[in-house]
Amino acid sequence: MHFGVATIARAATNRGFDVLVVDDATASFDRTYDGESVDAGTIHRTTLAQLDGEFATIITAAEILGEQRRL
DSSP states (O other): OTTHHHHHHHHHHHTTOOOEEEGGGOOOOOEEETTEEEOHHHHHHHHHHHHBTTTBEEEOHHHHHHHHHHO
């Protein structure tokens, strides 16, 4: 999540697209920085927090499905 999706979201926003990132359809993995382990959940939530409102609107899969039902 934090590499591909975040990069694409930023690039798409810079090109004028309105970007949606589906929280529960993306994931990350554990990383180590400066000898300290950082769990996947923390990385995932941090990445979403960085994107939210500035580069993307963060939504859930249920919200997407709800929108489809209304169409």
